[in-house]
Amino acid sequence: MANHNLPSEHHESPEGTGWIWKVFWILLIVTTVEVALGIIKPEILMGKFLGTSVLNIIFIVLTLLKAFYIVAEFMHLKFERSNLIWTIALPVLILIPYLAFILLTEGGYMNVLMAQ
Template identity: 40%
Template sequence: MASHSHHTEELAQGEIPKAQTRIIWKTFIILCVLTAIEFAFAFMMEAGTLRNAIFIGLTIVKAFYIVGEFMHLKHETKGLIWAVLVPTVLLVWLLVALLVEGTFYGESVFNYFD
């Protein structure tokens, strides 16, 4: 209880803290711009590996921004950031490796019976 007493001293009795609307609007605009760029690439480029790679890359950038802003990860210590980031990267690597190996196995089985 004593550790919370310094918060009441900063604001006058009954005063409401100032809203941080500038930060909210900045986050909103950044996410809108990233989403608009994603839509532009998704609908204006021909379907292919390059379009998919750009779209996935922008989606990952947006996901990291969302995690940093809304989960407040950008304000944490570097150790915690790395503890979240490294397993995520390894999980993505695992998924890519499983897709590649599964595709290879599927093609080899289908070619065996042809």
């Protein structure tokens, strides 16, 4: 009988709690920058880029940065075996951009069909 309560193998992870607070400050600073940009909305960043404003692209990049730190550090994925890392990361990295691309570029056809 396999014992389901066996612990996972031990993986190298940093000692102490310093790294946790480092990630906390990164997340906090990035969020503060986002909120500040969202309130000020600098005119210089309102230009169009890739179908939306430069500001929105900055928001999305900063969000992905935060997501990376949460998944890699807090969820400890960075320290897992590489087959686990890729099993989790690849479907997300392929399917979500694909879905976003299809809906945002080809989604217009739906409106044409609904109008008929």
